[in-house]
Amino acid sequence: MCQDFLVTLAPTLRPPAHLVSRRAIAYWTVRALPAWLVLIAAQVIWWLADSNGGSWHVIVLAVTLLLAAAHLIIMPQWRYRVHRWETSPDAVYTQSGWFNQERRIAPISRIQTVDSHRGPFEQIFGLANVTVTTASAAGPLHIHGLDLQVAQQLVHELTTITQATEGDAT
Amino acid sequence: MTEPGTPVRVDIGPDQMLTTTVDDPEQGWRRLSIRMLLVHPVMELMRFIPVLVLLVFFNRRDQNGFWPLLAVGAFVALGVARWFTTRYRVTPTQVQVRRGLLSKSTLSVPRDRVRSVDMTRHFMHRLLGLTRLTIGTGQSDRQKQDGLQLDALTSGAAEQLRRELLHERPGIDVPRAASGGATSAPVAAVPRETVIARFQTSWVRYAPFTLSGLTIAGAAIGLVANAARQAQVDILNAGPVTEVRHDLNRLPVVWAAIAIAILLLAIIAILSVVAYVLAAWNFALTRVGGTLHVSRGLVTTRSTTIEERRLRGVEFSEPLLLRAVHGARAVAITTGLRVGRGAERGGSMLMPASPAGEVRAAADAVLRTPEPNSVPLVPHGASARRRRFTRALGVAAVLCAALVALWFWASWPVWVAWLGVAMLPVGALLAADRYRSLGHAYVDGFLVTRQGSVVRRRYMVHSDGIIGWNEHQSFFQRRSGVVTLHATTAAGSQSYEILDVTPQVGLAVADRATPGLLNQFFVTGDRA
Numbered sequence: 001m002c003q004d005f006l007v008t009l010a011p012t013l014r015p016p017a018h019l020v021s022r023r024a025i026a027y028w029t030v031r032a033l034p035a036w037l038v039l040i041a042a043q044v045i046w047w048l049a050d051s052n053g054g055s056w057h058v059i060v061l062a063v064t065l066l067l068a069a070a071h072l073i074i075m076p077q078w079r080y081r082v083h084r085w086e087t088s089p090d091a092v093y094t095q096s097g098w099f100n101q102e103r104r105i106a107p108i109s110r111i112q113t114v115d116s117h118r119g120p121f122e123q124i125f126g127l128a129n130v131t132v133t134t135a136s137a138a139g140p141l142h143i144h145g146l147d148l149q150v151a152q153q154l155v156h157e158l159t160t161i162t163q164a165t166e167g168d169a170t
Numbered sequence: 171m172t173e174p175g176t177p178v179r180v181d182i183g184p185d186q187m188l189t190t191t192v193d194d195p196e197q198g199w200r201r202l203s204i205r206m207l208l209v210h211p212v213m214e215l216m217r218f219i220p221v222l223v224l225l226v227f228f229n230r231r232d233q234n235g236f237w238p239l240l241a242v243g244a245f246v247a248l249g250v251a252r253w254f255t256t257r258y259r260v261t262p263t264q265v266q267v268r269r270g271l272l273s274k275s276t277l278s279v280p281r282d283r284v285r286s287v288d289m290t291r292h293f294m295h296r297l298l299g300l301t302r303l304t305i306g307t308g309q310s311d312r313q314k315q316d317g318l319q320l321d322a323l324t325s326g327a328a329e330q331l332r333r334e335l336l337h338e339r340p341g342i343d344v345p346r347a348a349s350g351g352a353t354s355a356p357v358a359a360v361p362r363e364t365v366i367a368r369f370q371t372s373w374v375r376y377a378p379f380t381l382s383g384l385t386i387a388g389a390a391i392g393l394v395a396n397a398a399r400q401a402q403v404d405i406l407n408a409g410p411v412t413e414v415r416h417d418l419n420r421l422p423v424v425w426a427a428i429a430i431a432i433l434l435l436a437i438i439a440i441l442s443v444v445a446y447v448l449a450a451w452n453f454a455l456t457r458v459g460g461t462l463h464v465s466r467g468l469v470t471t472r473s474t475t476i477e478e479r480r481l482r483g484v485e486f487s488e489p490l491l492l493r494a495v496h497g498a499r500a501v502a503i504t505t506g507l508r509v510g511r512g513a514e515r516g517g518s519m520l521m522p523a524s525p526a527g528e529v530r531a532a533a534d535a536v537l538r539t540p541e542p543n544s545v546p547l548v549p550h551g552a553s554a555r556r557r558r559f560t561r562a563l564g565v566a567a568v569l570c571a572a573l574v575a576l577w578f579w580a581s582w583p584v585w586v587a588w589l590g591v592a593m594l595p596v597g598a599l600l601a602a603d604r605y606r607s608l609g610h611a612y613v614d615g616f617l618v619t620r621q622g623s624v625v626r627r628r629y630m631v632h633s634d635g636i637i638g639w640n641e642h643q644s645f646f647q648r649r650s651g652v653v654t655l656h657a658t659t660a661a662g663s664q665s666y667e668i669l670d671v672t673p674q675v676g677l678a679v680a681d682r683a684t685p686g687l688l689n690q691f692f693v694t695g696d697r698a
Contacts, residue, residue: 011681011692012673013641086691093691099645106638106658107687135505138665139638139658 013103016086016093024083024145027125028076036068085143087154089161092132094141104141110134114158116151130154188331189260199257199268203324205298210249212294258320260334265305267318277318283307285480285505287332291325291471301328305335306505336461336475362458367521367532369453369466374443376497376523380489382449383441450522455532462502462536464520474518480505482635482661483616484520484533486543486628493626498526500533503631503662518662533630542616542630547609548679553650554608554670558601566597600624610668610679617657617683619668629666633683635659641673655680 043064047057078098086093092111095103115131122128128151132141146154190198258267265284268276286306295301300322307318323331418426451468462481465473483503492498500521520536521529534540573590576582603623610619617636620628640656647653647670655676656665668676681688 011677011689013677013688013691014693016691088690091687091690101643101648103641104638105640105688105691107684110637134637134658135660136637136658136664138656139640 016084016095016103018085019080020083020085020143020145021127021147021150022080023125023147024127025076025080027121027127027145028079029072030125031121032072032075036064036072040064040068080145083144085146087157092141092158094143096142096144104139106132106134106139106141108158108161111158111162114155114162116155118148128152132158188327189262189334198259198261200259202253202256202258202320203300203322203327204253205300205324206253206322207250208298209294209300209322210246213292256320260331265318265335267320279305279307279318281335284335284477286474286476287335288474289328289332289472291467293469295322296469296471299325301325303328303331332475336477337459363463364457365454366457366462366535367453367455367524367528369450369522370524373450373522373524374446376492376495376525377443377446378439379491379495379497380442380446380523381438381491382445383438383443386441386445387438446523453522455520455536457535462520466519466522476502476504476518480661481536482659483629483631484536484542485662486529486533486630488526488626490624490626492523496526497523498529499523500529500536501662502536503629503635503659505661537616537630537632539614539616541614542611542618543628545611545613545618547611547618547620548675550605550608550610550652550669550671551675553652553672555605557646557650557652557670558605558608559598562597562601562604563594566593569593608669610671610676612679612682617666617679619666621667621669629662631657631659631662631666635661636684639680639684639688640665641677657683 040061043057043061047054047061050057075098082095082098082101084095087108090109091105091107093103093105095101111132112135113131113133115133117129117131118127122145126148127145128148130143130146130151132143133139143151143154188200252269256267256269258265260266260281263281264278265281266276266278268274284305284307288304288306290302290304291300292302301324302319302321303323304319320328322328418429421429448468448470450466452471453466454464456463456465457478458475460478462476462478463473464476465471481502481504485501485503486498487501488498498521499519502518502520504518521532530543534543537543570590570593573582573593574587577584577587577590600623604621607621607623607626610617612618612633615633616630617633618628618630620626636657636659638658640658641653642656643653650670651672652670653673653676654670655668657667657680658665668679677688677692681692
């Protein structure tokens with residue numbers, strides 16, 4: 001009883017209900033890969049060009065490889081777990097960020113635009129991003145790595161509701 | 171629809187409507203005032219005066235020095251071209267501006283998006299009876315060219331246009347003037363004007379504490395440096411300057427430093443007074459019908475009209491120096507006007523630096539409730555205080571270490587090290603004051619949040635203007651168990667934050683400000 005009372009008195013936000021597409025994990029991994037490859041290639045070239053001081057090159061390269069592996073394995077998994085979204089009949093709710101967390105809530109009645117965007121790599125993975133903006137420059141809601149079909153349905157739903165409501169508080 | 175043959179009103183007179191009732195897209199266009207053709211050449215010449223003075227003064231005859239003259243010519247030509255190619259018209263639903271000679275572009279702004287009208291008269295404008303009119307719309311967030319500008323109209327036409335745009339908006343319920351007889355219709359009675367605040371000469375005593383002189387000093391230095399460069403004069407080694415340097419060199423270092431400091435303070439104080447008087451002279455904040463009207467200025471006069479329906483709140487700000495002498499100023503939180511830095515020079519200023527009590531009273535009058543200004547704020551608790559101290563002392567410690575290291579290793583004078591040590595208590599004081607400033611409340615429909623020490627700002631935002639919430643939690647905030655809640659809005663600086671608050675407390679306030687929006691995403695009782 002006492003606990004219940006405390007909960008209603010002192011609310012906290014729960015995470016949004018939905019995860020993004022599982023394919024986003026692979027997509028994030030692939031997208032993070034080139035930067036590491038360039039870095040590693042540069043080190044290998046340097047190593048080949050530089051005749052003395054071999055052991056240092058090995059250590060630095062090993063550390064780079066370790067960091068790359070850790071980043072490529074952990075980052076997408078972590079990001080997949082924290083990137084969440086949810087819509088209710090009157091609001092959109094998103095959560096993002098794996099180090100600094102950001103949760104954004106916008107009432108559907110105040111939505112100005114709903115955009116979906118797909119980069120070339122995202123098309124290969126069958127993913128799409130959805131951006132919801134309000135009249136405030138501070139509050140666009142981004143959902144990255146949605147399954148294409150889910151994204152299309154979401155955009156359709158939101159635009160339908162948005163057209164039916166008036167006023168954006170500008 | 172209007173009958174064909176309805177007289178088109180093209181004369182700009184104070185008793186005639188500017189709004190055209192003709193649907194033909196080619197009719198009803200007006201030009202800017204032809205007197206504007208005089209303004210541009212003179213303005214450009216005035217900008218050239220410093221260069222001319224230096225050129226004559228130092229008797230230079232250099233080919234390069236005459237390049238700016240060409241630029242002046244080009245600007246004059248541009249001004250002339252602009253007059254010939256700019257036309258505007260006001261229809262019952264739109265304000266349109268057409269520009270360009272070969273490729274004509276028409277900018278249309280729906281009249282229901284007009285949030286504010288700003289009328290600025292520079293010195294030349296005033297001589298010629300002209301006004302530059304800027305229409306602020308809600309669409310622009312931060313773009314440079316916000317709204318649309320008509321430079322310039324005759325003052326009568328500008329006044330008329332302002333009145334029509336903000337006081338006589340033809341809505342859906344108002345029948346459009348279908349009969350041609352509208353020409354003779356009298357100007358709608360101007361609504362009653364109530365004065366909220368008016369300039370008092372005694373306010374000038376706050377001017378030295380605004381440091382607005384710094385901006386003038388900066389601008390003056392820039393102007394002189396630029397002119398010197400164009401005239402190719404080495405100003406640092408010019409006669410009078412070297413003499414002063416010589417005199418200072420003869421003094422002991424300490425006395426020289428004190429003399430320079432006093433001189434600089436005096437210059438800045440005088441410049442601040444000048445800047446204040448230029449900007450705030452004749453200031454008046456009035457309410458006319460559903461609008462707030464701010465007018466001010468000594469040489470350049472400025473009058474801004476803000477539609478009260480779009481006003482989302484007031485920012486009450488107290489820079490440290492001004493706070494020390496119980497002064498403050500206020501800025502409107504509204505759509506379509508500049509905010510943040512330089513807001514006091516922009517159109518959103520509500521009260522210039524003046525006694526805090528009077529600013530508060532003016533804010534109360536503008537908000538139509540004294541509650542947001544007087545409500546005691548909820549402090550943010552131990553975590554927020556700890557974060558203020560770790561951050562301020564952290565920065566101070568780094569600075570201190572750097573300065574002590576410079577003394578120790580780079581053999582800088584010992585007072586540098588002492589300066590570094592002095593950073594620590596300054597940091598602690600700043601942290602304590604920053605924590606004391608932190609607070610929030612929700613009262614009478616207004617979300618009130620306050621923060622800052624160097625500039626302490628109290629934001630009072632009406633909940634109608636809040637169009638969403640962002641909850642931000644950095645890695646370190648997560649460890650301290652606090653979040654920063656941003657109330658997003660289309661007005662002012664786009665979001666107003668409740669800094670370092672425990673999620674429970676912050677969300678409870680947010681939930682009261684926007685009922686029904688957040689509670690659907692709260693942790694439900696059965697999970698506890």
